[in-house]
Amino acid sequence: MALKLVLVAACALIDSDGRVLIAQRPPEKQMGGLWEFPGGKWEAGERPEETLIRELQEELGITVKEPCLAPFTFASHAYADFHLLMPLYICRRWEGIPQAKEHTALKWVRAKELSDYPMPPADLPLIPMLRDLL
Ligand SMILES: Nc1nc2c([nH]c(=O)n2[C@@H]2O[C@H](COP(=O)(O)OP(=O)(O)OP(=O)(O)O)[C@@H](O)[C@H]2O)c(=O)[nH]1
Numbered sequence: 001m002a003l004k005l006v007l008v009a010a011c012a013l014i015d016s017d018g019r020v021l022i023a024q025r026p027p028e029k030q031m032g033g034l035w036e037f038p039g040g041k042w043e044a045g046e047r048p049e050e051t052l053i054r055e056l057q058e059e060l061g062i063t064v065k066e067p068c069l070a071p072f073t074f075a076s077h078a079y080a081d082f083h084l085l086m087p088l089y090i091c092r093r094w095e096g097i098p099q100a101k102e103h104t105a106l107k108w109v110r111a112k113e114l115s116d117y118p119m120p121p122a123d124l125p126l127i128p129m130l131r132d133l134l
């Protein structure tokens with residue numbers, strides 16, 4: 001059977017205090033209840049930055065300009081039914097106040113506290129990288 005490769009663009013929003021925004025997935029979704037970086041699936045014809053700007057508007061109601069997205073790292077993880085390839089961008093500048101439009105909750109957390117929040121397995125290697133950055 002052909003491998004299903006899923007491209008998801010995600011973002012670590014960093015506030016002026018150096019805290020990172022994480023969002024809790026709704027209970028009915030795949031991996032419900034886990035905390036993640038806002039973002040979502042690539043749609044045909046989009047560049048990854050366009051995917052992310054669209055998702056940040058849809059999920060958080062914020063406007064991000066493309067030069068404010070800095071590539072940081074990526075996750076590559078084999079889930080049971082698909083392989084996730086997820087570039088993680090850093091963003092420190094946006095317009096608007098993030099609201100949980102599609103998530104159960106949002107939380108600003110210090111990098112060293114990220115491991116207190118259950119995250120999808122693909123995200124676990126990203127935590128020490130953020131800790132080193134911040
Ligand atoms: N956004 C996001 N998705 C992640 C992360 N880690 C991770 O494994 N994923 C997985 O990537 C996949 C796509 O994420 P998503 O549910 O946000 O996609 P989406 O916003 O387009 O939503 P939709 O599928 O309901 O339209 C999910 O299987 C999700 O569990 C993460 O940190 N952020």
Ligand SMILES: [Mg+2]
Binds near residue numbers: 038039040041055059
């Ligand atoms: Mg999403």
